[in-house]
Amino acid sequence: MIARTWKWVLAALVAMGLALPAYSQLATGAKAPDFKTMGMLGDKSFRLHLSEQLEEGPVVLYFFPRAFTSGCTLESKAFADAMPEFRAAGARVVGMSTDDLETLARFSTEVCASKVPMAHASGDLLKAYDVTLPMTGAVMPTADRVSYVIDTNGDIVMVHADMDYKDHVAKTLEAVQRLAR
Numbered sequence: 116m117i118a119r120t121w122k123w124v125l126a127a128l129v130a131m132g133l134a135l136p137a138y139s140q141l142a143t144g145a146k147a148p149d150f151k152t153m154g155m156l157g158d159k160s161f162r163l164h165l166s167e168q169l170e171e172g173p174v175v176l177y178f179f180p181r182a183f184t185s186g187c188t189l190e191s192k193a194f195a196d197a198m199p200e201f202r203a204a205g206a207r208v209v210g211m212s213t214d215d216l217e218t219l220a221r222f223s224t225e226v227c228a229s230k231v232p233m234a235h236a237s238g239d240l241l242k243a244y245d246v247t248l249p250m251t252g253a254v255m256p257t258a259d260r261v262s263y264v265i266d267t268n269g270d271i272v273m274v275h276a277d278m279d280y281k282d283h284v285a286k287t288l289e290a291v292q293r294l295a296r
Contacts, residue, residue, distance in 0.1 A: 140261045140276045141245050147176075147265040148243040154209065154234030155220040163209065163234045166269070172205040173272075173294050174265045175287045178236060178246045178258040179280075182214045182222035186260070190280030195227035197284050206291040211236040212258050264290040 179187040219233035238256040241247040248259040264273035273290035
């Protein structure tokens with residue numbers, strides 16, 4: 116009973132976006148694992164292939180635990196508000212979570228005004244990016260709150276791992292703007 120209670124406490128803290136230590140992430144300078152997945156921008160589905168996206172410019176992948184939780188909602192809204200600056204710097208931004216496509220479509224529409232594409236991150240993708248949030252007993256793996264900036268060569272040039280959503284947009288935008296110089 117006590118172990119189950121702690122699992123719920125940890126899940127509640129994650130959902131509220133409270134600052135907890137990030138457990139893992141790939142290092143700056145590492146090659147970003149290429150992947151293909153499906154996503155939603157508003158009510159339109161799309162196929163996401165990282166290497167194709169990198170042909171158009173740098174990519175910001177921000178992994179987040181769950182759509183419609185307070186920290187994830189605030190973070191995604193902040194990314195949506197900053198999309199003009201990301202586009203001006205030539206970058207693409209994609210939110211990544213284990214939520215299903217129907218949920219991601221609603222989240223992209225309702226929270227991000229259809230400005231930020233949301234893509235499904237499978238358990239294998241979470242492992243490849245080393246962003247699985249350790250929650251024992253969870254039915255489905257959950258993403259840690261980690262943001263990556265990936266340059267056109269596929270190199271990770273910036274990593275920000277912090278369960279507090281507040282600095283993810285500013286730090287990734289700053290890194291993208293440095294790349295554009």
